[in-house]
Amino acid sequence: MIKIELVRADHAPALLAFERANREYFAASVPDRGDHFFTEYAERHAALLSRQEEGTDWFHVLLDGDAVVGRVNLVEANDGSAELGYRIAESATGRGLATWAVGEVVELARGYGLRELRAKTTADNLASRKVLTRAGFTETGELEISGAPGFGYVLAL
Structure with a gap:
């Protein structure tokens, strides 16, 4: 079963393995x-955790057991708005995971006090555009x- 958690310091090795x-x-x-x-x-992971503690960014990891299968981030929060970005492991694509995870983080964003989310994707990334x-x-x-x-994309919360 896939679960979403806020990124912690101990996620660093699994996140790095996911990215590699x-x-x-x-x-x-x-x-x-x-x-x-x-x-x-x-160093980058430590800096991200600092920004998360300051409340300007929220980094979410998607875990299948101990393995990272994706991440969904809310960054650069300012005046109730933040940018959403996500990555799903190649091995986890085609199962609706991105759609589910983005939907879950949209709900979490409301709890963080955000009123608007922005996103962007390349024109040739049709899957991301659909998500x-x-x-x-x-x-x-x-x-x-x-x-x-x-x-560019926008979602009013």
Whole structure:
């Protein structure tokens, strides 16, 4: 059974393994994070936890037992609005996990006091666009994501 938890310090090794195992898969649809992401992971994880403690970001991990199969994050909270982003392991795709997890985190966002969520995805990531639409997001227009065409989305809570 899949469960969602706020990221903790002890999730770091499993999250790093998740990112490494899925790096090539993720890079096929979103800009690659680069080698520095992996070599500086411990410092980055600690910084994320600090932002979570400050209440500006919420990082959620999707666990199947002890294995990370995805993450859904709410970042850059400001004036009741935050940006939603997510990643699902290649081995867990095609089962509705992304749609379910985004829906769950939308509900959690209400509890965090957020009133609006923003999201973006590349134009060629049709699966992500469908997930956002199913979760109630509305397309706001075209934008550029690391040099690639994309779309912005918004959801009023």
